[in-house]
Amino acid sequence: MSESNSLRRPSNRPGFRPSDLREGNPHQHGLSLSHLQDRNIPLVGLPNIRVRPGKKLAFPNQGSDQGYGYDRIFVACWVDRCSVLLEQRISRSQSPQNLSQPSLMSKSTLGFLRRFLDLTSRWPISKRPHDIAVHTYIRRSWLLNCPGEIVDLISQHLSRSDFLEFRSTCKDIHQKTLYRLNNIHLPNKTLTLASNSRAGLNSLVGLAGHQKFAARVRQVTIQVQDSSFLWGKEISPLQHYFGDPALAFEEGLWTQHFNNPSMQMEQRAIDLAIVLVCLSKLTALKTVELIDIPSGWIPVQHAQARKDLQEAKKAVKKSKSAIGTSNVHVQNGGPHPGTADDRLSRAAQLYKKVMENSRAGEAGKPVGAYTPYSITTKHCGICKRPPFKNRASKKCIHFQVFLDALVLLARSQSDLVWSMGVYQLPSTMANHVAHALGSLLPTTFKLHGLLEISYKIYRHKGIDDLLPTDGPLVAHNFIFKLLGASTILQRLSIDGADVAHRPSKTHRLCGPVGSRLATGSLSTLVLQDLKLSAPELVTLFVRYATTLSTIHLEGVCLVSQLNTWSAALSYLLTNKAPLKEVFIHASKICWGVDSWGMVVFGDTVSKAELKGIQYRPGHFLKWRQRGREAPHQEMNRDLVGWRFCGPSITAGVTFLVHNAHLLRV
Numbered sequence: 157m158s159e160s161n162s163l164r165r166p167s168n169r170p171g172f173r174p175s176d177l178r179e180g181n182p183h184q185h186g187l188s189l190s191h192l193q194d195r196n197i198p199l200v201g202l203p204n205i206r207v208r209p210g211k212k213l214a215f216p217n218q219g220s221d222q223g224y225g226y227d228r229i230f231v232a233c234w235v236d237r238c239s240v241l242l243e244q245r246i247s248r249s250q251s252p253q254n255l256s257q258p259s260l261m262s263k264s265t266l267g268f269l270r271r272f273l274d275l276t277s278r279w280p281i282s283k284r285p286h287d288i289a290v291h292t293y294i295r296r297s298w299l300l301n302c303p304g305e306i307v308d309l310i311s312q313h314l315s316r317s318d319f320l321e322f323r324s325t326c327k328d329i330h331q332k333t334l335y336r337l338n339n340i341h342l343p344n345k346t347l348t349l350a351s352n353s354r355a356g357l358n359s360l361v362g363l364a365g366h367q368k369f370a371a372r373v374r375q376v377t378i379q380v381q382d383s384s385f386l387w388g389k390e391i392s393p394l395q396h397y398f399g400d401p402a403l404a405f406e407e408g409l410w411t412q413h414f415n416n417p418s419m420q421m422e423q424r425a426i427d428l429a430i431v432l433v434c435l436s437k438l439t440a441l442k443t444v445e446l447i448d449i450p451s452g453w454i455p456v457q458h459a460q461a462r463k464d465l466q467e468a469k470k471a472v473k474k475s476k477s478a479i480g481t482s483n484v485h486v487q488n489g490g491p492h493p494g495t496a497d498d499r500l501s502r503a504a505q506l507y508k509k510v511m512e513n514s515r516a517g518e519a520g521k522p523v524g525a526y527t528p529y530s531i532t533t534k535h536c537g538i539c540k541r542p543p544f545k546n547r548a549s550k551k552c553i554h555f556q557v558f559l560d561a562l563v564l565l566a567r568s569q570s571d572l573v574w575s576m577g578v579y580q581l582p583s584t585m586a587n588h589v590a591h592a593l594g595s596l597l598p599t600t601f602k603l604h605g606l607l608e609i610s611y612k613i614y615r616h617k618g619i620d621d622l623l624p625t626d627g628p629l630v631a632h633n634f635i636f637k638l639l640g641a642s643t644i645l646q647r648l649s650i651d652g653a654d655v656a657h658r659p660s661k662t663h664r665l666c667g668p669v670g671s672r673l674a675t676g677s678l679s680t681l682v683l684q685d686l687k688l689s690a691p692e693l694v695t696l697f698v699r700y701a702t703t704l705s706t707i708h709l710e711g712v713c714l715v716s717q718l719n720t721w722s723a724a725l726s727y728l729l730t731n732k733a734p735l736k737e738v739f740i741h742a743s744k745i746c747w748g749v750d751s752w753g754m755v756v757f758g759d760t761v762s763k764a765e766l767k768g769i770q771y772r773p774g775h776f777l778k779w780r781q782r783g784r785e786a787p788h789q790e791m792n793r794d795l796v797g798w799r800f801c802g803p804s805i806t807a808g809v810t811f812l813v814h815n816a817h818l819l820r821v
Contacts, residue, residue, distance in 0.1 A: 304332040311336045342372040345438075348379040348449060349427075351419055357427060358414055362538070364434040365553030375443040376435060379450070382615040385424065386446070386634040410558050410579040411531045425632040429561035432601055432637060437557075443608040444638060448615050544582065559589065565632055567598045606642035610649040611635065636672050645675035652686030653711070665715070670695040677703050685711040685780075687746060690720040694727055701731030706738075710797070711780050713744040713752070721745070721755050721816040728809050735805050740812065741797025742779045754779075754819040757812055762793040763819060769795070794819075 299307070311319055311333055319341060323333045345363060347356035356379075364370050380386065419427055435441060530537035533544075536552040543555035562579075566572035573590045593599075639648075652664040666686045678700045693714065697704070707728075714720055721743060728735065743755040756763055769782045783796045792798045800808025 300326070300328050304335070307332040308336055316341060338372055342369055343374040344377065345373050345375070346377045346379065347431075349385045349419065349431075350381040350449060352417065354414070354417055354419055357419070357430065360431065360434045361414070361554060361557055364437040364557065365539070370438050371440055373438045374440055375445065376438065376441060377445045377447060378431070379447055380613055380615075381449055383613050385419075386428070386613075387424070410555070410581065411533065413558060414531050414554050425565060426558070426561055428632065428634045429564045430557050432634070432641075433557045433560040433564060435603060436601070439605070441603060441605060443610070444603075444606065445610040445612070446635075447612045544585065563589070563593055563597075564599055564601060569593075569597055572597065601637050601641050602643075603638075603641040604643070606645060608647040608649075609638060609645065610647075612649070612651045614651075614653055639669065639672040640674040643674050644677055645673065646677060647680040647682075648673070648678060649680075649682035649684075650686060651682075651684040653684070666692075668692060670699055673699075679703050680706040682706075682708040683710075683712050684708070687713045687715055690714045690716040690724060693724050697724065697727040697733070698731065701727070701733045704728075704733045705736045707735065708737075708739045709743065710739070710741045711744075713746050715746050722813050725809060725813045725816070729806070729813065735809070737799070737801045738805060738809060738812075739797060739799045741783060743816075745818070755816055756794040756819045757798055757815045757817075758794045762795070766794045766819065 299310075307329065311322065314322055319333070319336070323330050323337065345360070347360045349356060360376075363373070413426055413430065435444070531543070531552075531554055534542060536543050536554055539552045539554065541552055543552040558579075559581075562572060562575050566575060569590050572593065576585075576589070639645075648669075650666065650669070652666060664686055666683075666688050669688075670692060678696075681696060681700070681704060693712075714724070728738075740757075745753045745755055747753075754766075756766065758766075766779075769778065786796050789796050792800075798808070798812060
C-alpha cells in the first residue's frame with residue numbers, strides 16, 4: 157500500500173483537538189474516519205488520490221462557511237467494494253441530525269469523482285480551496301447526547317437554584333436529572349424566615365403542593381433571623397401592614413401572607429402556623445432543624461435586584477467604550493427607551509425600592525405602596541386557578557394552607573369565625589368550615605413520623621427566655637407545638653448559647669420541656685448552653701427512664717438553691733435507665749441573678765488543671781472552648797468532661813453522683 161493511498165494524521169492546527177476524534181465502525185453507514193488512520197484502509201478504485209489535511213484560514217469569519225462555526229462530518233459510501241468519501245458541513249448552531257443513508261453511485265459518477273480528486277490532489281496546499289480539504293474529526297457531542305451519568309456529574313457542581321433552572325431547559329435534561337432531584341435535593345429542604353423576605357415560606361408552600369415531591373422530603377432546615385421568629389402572638393387585624401386599606405377587600409387580607417415581602421411580628425402567628433401545616437404535608441419527614449441564618453445572607457429579591465443593577469452598569473460601560481461617548485438620549489427628561497442608560501435607570505430604581513422596603517420591613521413599618529399581587533381572591537397566579545374551589549383536587553394550595561393555619565390556631569368555633577372575618581373570607585365559607593370543625597376545635601398538631609428535633613439558634617432578641625414559660629408568647633409558640641407534634645420522637649437537641657451578649661448572659665432560661673413532649677420513646681437527649689430548673693431535668697430523667705440511652709449535658713446550668721446535680725443524676729441509677737453513653741462537661745449551678753457556681757467531679761489534680769486556664773465565674777464559653785482544645789480528650793477530667801460508655805457506665809454515673817461538688821475559685 158502506498159503512502160499516498162492512506163489517510164495522514166491531521167496536524168495540531170487551530171480548531172482541531174485530538175479528543176474530537178471518535179472511533180467508528182466501517183460496517184455502519186455514516187461513520188467517522190478515525191478508524192481509517194489505524195487500519196490504513198485504501199480508497200479502492202481511486203489509486204491516485206493523495207488525501208492531505210486542508211489549511212485553515214488565518215482569520216476565519218465566525219459562522220461563515222470557512223470559519224470554526226462549522227463541523228465536518230464524513231460519510232463513507234460503499235459501491236461494489238469501492239469506497240468514496242464525501243463530507244457534510246453542518247453548522248454548530250443546528251441540532252445534530254442522523255446522517256442520511258448514502259445512495260449507490262453509477263460508474264460514470266464514480267469516474268468523475270476519481271478524475272476530480274486526482275486533479276485537485278496535485279494542487280499545492282496553499283492554493284487548495286478550504287471547502288474541499290479533508291479533516292478527520294466530526295462535530296462535538298451535544299449535551300442532549302450525553303448519557304445520564306455525565307449530566308448527573310454536571311449537576312453536582314450546580315447550586316439548588318441553578319440546578320432547578322437547569323432541569324427546566326428541556327424534557328430530556330428534566331428526565332436525566334430526576335435521580336439527583338429525588339435523592340439529593342428533595343430529601344433536604346432549607347427555608348429562611350426573615351423580616352424582609354417571604355421567599356422561603358412561599359417555596360415551602362409550593363413544595364407542599366406537589367404530592368410526589370413532598371413525599372420525598374426527609375429533613376427540613378429552618379434558618380431563623382433570631383429567636384423571636386418562633387414566638388406567636390395573638391392574631392390582630394392590622395390592615396396598614398398590607399398596603400392600601402381601600403383595596404384590602406378586593407385583594408383579600410389573607411393573600412398578603414404570600415404577596416407582601418415583609419414578615420412582621422403581628423402577622424407571624426399565621427406565618428408560623430402555615431409552616432406547621434406545610435410540614436404536616438411532608439409525609440416522610442423525619443428531622444426538623446432550627447438554626448441561625450448564615451452570615452452574609454440576603455433575600456432573593458435583593459440578590460436579583462443587585463444582579464440586574466450590576467449587569468446594567470456593565471452594559472452602559474461597554475456601550476460607552478464601544479462608541480467613545482455616552483449613549484444617553486434624553487426624551488422627556490429621561491433616557492431614551494431601550495437604551496443601556498434606560499435599563500440602568502430602571503434597575504437603579506428597582507434596587508432602591510427593594511432596599512427601602514427591606515429597611516421598612518425590618519423596622520416593622522408598612523412596606524412600599526400598593527402593587528398588583530400575584531395572588532388575589534379571584535385568581536392565583538402561581539397555582540393558575542381560582543383560590544375558592546369546592547373540589548379538593550382543584551383547590552389553590554395557598555388558600556388551603558392558610559385556611560388550615562386558621563383552624564390550627566383557633567381555640568373554639570367563635571374564634572375561627574372571628575379570624576376568618578378578620579381576613580375577609582366569604583361568609584358562606586366561614587360558616588361552612590366553622591360548622592364542620594366546631595366539634596373538633598381546638599385541634600392538635602401532629603407530625604406522626606418525626607424522629608428528631610434540633611434547636612441551634614444563637615441569635616436572640618428582647619427576652620432572655622429560650623423557651624418562655626407563660627404569657628402571650630406561649631399561646632402560638634412554634635417550638636412548643638413542634639415538641640408536642642410527634643409521639644415517636646427519639647432525639648431532642650437544644651443549644652441555647654448567645655455569643656452576642658456578655659458572658660453572664662450566655663445562658664438562656666429554657667422553659668418546661670418534659671411536659672411539652674408528646675413522645676414516650678425519647679432515646680437521645682442533648683442539652684447545651686442553657687439554664688434549666690432542676691425539677692425539669694429530673695422530670696426528663698424520670699419520664700424517660702426506660703428509653704434514654706444517650707445523654708449529653710454540656711454547659712448546662714441548673715437553677716436551684718442547692719447542689720442538685722447529685723440528686724438529679726441519682727434518678728438514672730434509681731430507675732435503671734438503659735444507658736449506653738453519658739457525657740457531662742462544664743456543669744454549673746445558679747441560685748440568683750448573678751450568683752453562679754462551677755460544679756466539678758474530679759480530684760485535686762483535676763481541679764488544679766481547671767484553675768490553670770485562669771477561668772473566672774461567668775466566662776462559661778472559655779471553659780468549654782479550652783476543654784475542647786485540650787490534649788488527651790480520652791482522659792476523663794473536669795477540663796474536658798466526663799464520658800462513660802458501655803459496661804462501665806453504671807460505675808461512672810455512680811462516681812458522678814458521689815463526687816459532685818462546687819469548685820472554690
